[in-house]
Amino acid sequence: MGKKKEKSEKSTLRKLVPLALIGIGIWALFVVRNAASIMIGGASTLIHKINLNGMELRTKLTVINPGNLNVDIQNFLGQVMYKGVGLGVTNMVNNPVRIGPFETKEIEFATQVGWIGAASQFYEQFFDLFRKQKSGQKIALDSFTIKGTLRAENINIPINQPLLT
Numbered sequence: 001m002g003k004k005k006e007k008s009e010k011s012t013l014r015k016l017v018p019l020a021l022i023g024i025g026i027w028a029l030f031v032v033r034n035a036a037s038i039m040i041g042g043a044s045t046l047i048h049k050i051n052l053n054g055m056e057l058r059t060k061l062t063v064i065n066p067g068n069l070n071v072d073i074q075n076f077l078g079q080v081m082y083k084g085v086g087l088g089v090t091n092m093v094n095n096p097v098r099i100g101p102f103e104t105k106e107i108e109f110a111t112q113v114g115w116i117g118a119a120s121q122f123y124e125q126f127f128d129l130f131r132k133q134k135s136g137q138k139i140a141l142d143s144f145t146i147k148g149t150l151r152a153e154n155i156n157i158p159i160n161q162p163l164l165t
Helices: 001-038 123-135
Strands: 039-053 052-063 071-082 085-092 098-099 103-114 143-154 156-165
Touching: 039 143, 052 071, 052 098, 052 143, 052 156, 071 103, 071 156, 098 103
Parallel strands: 039 156
Antiparallel strands: 039 052, 052 103, 071 085, 071 098, 071 143, 085 103, 143 156
């Protein structure tokens, strides 16, 4: 009698394993599809700090989750560019960032720009940007973009957005 019960349990287990694998596959497909539906809005920047080593730019990128699941933005690999020249490595200020269903969040990035490096080519534009920012004027940043890869739920999302103020 014990062998018959053991055989029955093995048979049931053999039937359940494929169903469980199919269920996990459907769930994974749903999660990947939801993360892939992330939308990117506008990006804005400002000069956060100026010191002897250079300056720190803070960039905010609007990310929209139109799906019905939470999405975790894990990290970002990229940089702020000026006329196609990288200004420095750009990192997320807070990561990971969780974006709820049907929610919009601004993700903040920090870029360290040294005086000796690429920034020395266009320091006048930076000081003009800083003066206008302090006075509350709108600034055209058509030469500045944020470019890189945003990682959400293990999916790479390419970013190439012009910067606004």
